[in-house]
Amino acid sequence: MTITSQAPAAEVGAARKRKEDARLITGQTMWTENIVVPGMLHMAILRSPLGHARISRIDTAPALREPNVVAAFSGRDVADVQGSLPCAWPVTAELVMPAHPPLAVDEVCHTGEAVAVVVARDRASAVDALAAIEIDYEPLPVVLDLEAALADGADLVHTDQTTNKAYTWIFDSAQAGTGGAVDEAASGAEVVIRRRYRQQRLIPAFMEPRSVVVDATGDQVTVWSATQIPHVLRFLLAVGTGTPEHRVRVVAPDVGGGFGGKLQVTPEEMITYLASKRAGRPVKYTETRSDSLLSAHHGRDMIQDIELSARRDGTVLGLNVRLTANMGAYLGLVGPGVPILGAFMYNAIYKFPAYRFECTGVFTNTTFTDAYRGAGRPEATYAIERIMDELAVEVGLDPLEVRRRNWIGHEEFPFTTVAGLTYDSGNYEAATDRAKQLLGYDELRREQAARRASGDPVQLGIGVSTYTEMCGLAPSRVLGSLRYGAGGWESASIRVLPTGKIEVVTGSSPHGQGHETAWSQIVADQLGVAFEDVEVLHGDTRTAYKGMDTYGSRSLAVGGFALVNACKKVIDKAKPVAAHLLECDVSDVEFADGAFRVRGTPDGGRSLADCALAVFAAHDLPDGVEPTLDADDVYDPVNFSFPHGTHLCAVEVDTETGRVTIRAYVAVDDVGRVVNPMIVEGQVHGGVAQGVAQALFEEAVYDADGNLLTGTFVDYTPPSAADLPDIVSDRTETPAPDHPLGTKGVGEAGTIASTPAVVNAVVDALRPYGVDDVPMPCTPERVWQAIRNGGGQS
Amino acid sequence: MIPVSFDYQRPSTVDEAVQALSAAGDDGKVLAGGQSLIPMLRLRLSAPSVLIDLGALADLRGIREDGDGLLIGAMTRHADVLANPLVRRYVPLLAQATATVADRQVRHLGTLGGSLAHADPAGDLPAVAVALDATMEIAGPDGQRTVPAGDFFVDYLTTALGPADVLLGVRFPSHEGWGTHYEKFQRMAQAWALVGVAATVRRENGTIAEARVALTNMGPVPVRARAVEDALTGAASTADAIAAAAGLAGEGTRPTSDLTASAEYRAHLATVLTGRAVSAAAGVG
């Protein structure tokens, strides 16, 4: 191959269209539901219609007489073998962990809990035969209210437990040595603000319903699942079922979204495994949307009691946070840890001198909760950004000015916070200035004043959210200190094929994020190959056997690090080969602009493909040179990643009807160096959509008997494009100092930042009406009620 | 979910359709655009043993002038109503309300007849039919008959249609020269109405000579806001007069409380939206 001295254009930074999109958007791909295995049967699940009940009798035999039915069984039939679903994050030593059988045996603890299954030759027959199962329930008291659940003498969520409290977890800066005591701060404060905020329950509502195929018929157990975590699933399935790990293969084929909702080892995966074992045939289960909304894990759902003490000049002295977090009926895979992830984020971008955080996890007779986009950090950001606005009002400052008086200056990084984290970098001033300018902040404030003065029935509000987040999960040692059950490293492997084409194996497991494109761009630059010549393999534990999967905005922040390291190792391995081809000494070879050259000789270089062919033939390699260029890397991060930004939102509120209309939305995010701006914008847009959804639209609602009222998309109302504003997405770029690419995570930023921006805007619009809060979601009726309760225009 | 299994028939004449329905007794269901029926089947809220698909009855599709107004076939899709110039000329209110029904996909499958026959209290078109004084053309085992819109909607999801009746079409008198407006309030951009108001106003010399106001989702069936109409009739076409009349919009209504709105809030919305709808129809403000 002839190499000229022309440097190839850099791929990193280019707005490449995503190479995976054609197949994902058309759906012509290997979704789990599209997988057909010879001899495969179909399973349907009977779910509890009651929130809490004893199963006094269950008989699945009548279902066996229905057409096409091959097997039918209940929890009692598998009680000895089904085990308990894993919780990998026992946050305290005293944690109460009720058994979580995949199929309920004697007691159901939430509506939608699986009680029995039918396996049939086709899906419709399986669904029809469910009606033949005979089952008698004795209703038990249903526990739904978090505070009532903690009261003495409360009814119990699990009759075999003595309490509804799962745990209490505390962080105190005075004890940790990272700051002062909050009580002292409060007693000396000129201003103390106390607020209760409610994080409503949300449903992740990924686009592709969960689906799983299990073939447990031979020595090997193969699982295809619409999961975010094939590697974690493989490990836990091996341990949980006693199948030797090398005989378990998990494949996450193309997966249509997750948002944390597929970061779970699900009852359905285990039940499908049991069904395949019992039937001796491969079995598929695909949930319906109704099943999904009812029984896939939910998110958020906590009460936040916040106390902020400050001086009259707006300087915060202390922050005291008490959370009551709804675990639902069971502990999910990382469920108890979700609020704890937020513990380090309530102090946000600020230099608070004292901080205390206490979280109590509570069981209720509801679907269990677990990670949902942002997991703990949106909740934290919401509470602090809401109450900073209250402080601004209390001390008579502009909300951005109050923030400026407390935030970490760009010259102060690295900065160790009162929660004990060391923020590596940031520039809150730059992001905020840019956002103000893009929104036209000062003009809108003037328009707001004019509308207030004229008593316009449509009022204007401006909402502010200056956020940071900890992502790039996570340094394994930190995870260990938080009692998390696994490490936080990530792996990458590069295979250099004889023709110079590249296969990249990543241990992260994309489900819509665009890794195939971003990884290809990075590898193209690192190895001097064409973007099209890189294939990214993921999600199959047979190909990608080592990985920690995708969640917590970790794939690029952690996996990208491993990827760059692996590329460097490839170059190091190729150098002696190139030296041999160039007939020079290794020390004279340099790799730059995609070519190996003799130092100081611009022409006549060799490409990686030349080296690849040379090691493939291996006819003529120097002694001691291994005939391969392949390389692996596993990287364990030394710190979290700290993206930040400023989101500003302007809303119009129709005070006659309570309707909120977002007029303008500006997101200025600092995610460090950007690999692909189009992907980053996509993540911001989607994230903002989900955050706006929490602010204005979505809530999972149970009635007093524990029935989920929002069991369809008619009632659980995710916004469509028509409900969302045009999002102005811009960036400042403060490279992450410790990352070889300078990148930070972006997957959750939009969701974390946007919810308080929107609600702050709504409340800001209504301040003249005596309103200082509107519970989420801020539906027209709630806004109207808030105006009525506020006592009219002041 | 997966519906309970059912038989499927596709008759080629109205008579065959009526016969098939008669034969099925209470167990048959007409299938039009399927946009309400199929979701009910999938959720197993409805389990007919036979579906009689009207898709092959070309006569039931289309819009034509008919005396002093329009006859719109029951199987005419929302999208075709929207695109039709005659509709825009004679009954623009129908076009305006149809544009708020669901989303593009649903409007290309759902039919005018299906919307009226389904009679969902949150559906937009029943109130429009009432406000426009439409009449329903119905074929049944005993022949053909005509029912005014005001008598057609009987109760929640219940109309004057018997189990073997087929809605053939809807006759709309021309409203050329009237001012009309549909004011819909929904939580999500492409959702059902929390409350909707269909208003028609005929003005003479600065006063309101005639007005018809019908409310969506303020009871199990569309509600004629007669107190509002009475107050408007003969009133000056001014913002104050309209506001006073709109304050009576709650009279005779029976709004429900559900997940999306309380009865109290619906009653409040009815007055606000009636004011807006009548003002827009009368060209005031």
Ligand SMILES: Cc1cc2nc3c(=O)[nH]c(=O)nc-3n(C[C@H](O)[C@H](O)[C@H](O)COP(=O)(O)OP(=O)(O)OC[C@H]3O[C@@H](n4cnc5c(N)ncnc54)[C@H](O)[C@@H]3O)c2cc1C
């Ligand atoms: C996501 C979604 C959102 C929607 N939003 C709205 C909205 O905002 N506003 C609104 O008004 N509607 C809305 N709809 C309903 C939509 O307008 C439907 O098209 C309509 O309700 C039913 O029309 P169809 O032709 O699909 O009837 P089908 O679903 O086929 O039938 C509905 C019922 O009417 C009966 N029927 C149908 N045609 C006849 C006939 N000719 N004679 C006798 N009986 C008949 C059927 O037996 C059945 O009981 C929505 C629907 C969906 C799926």
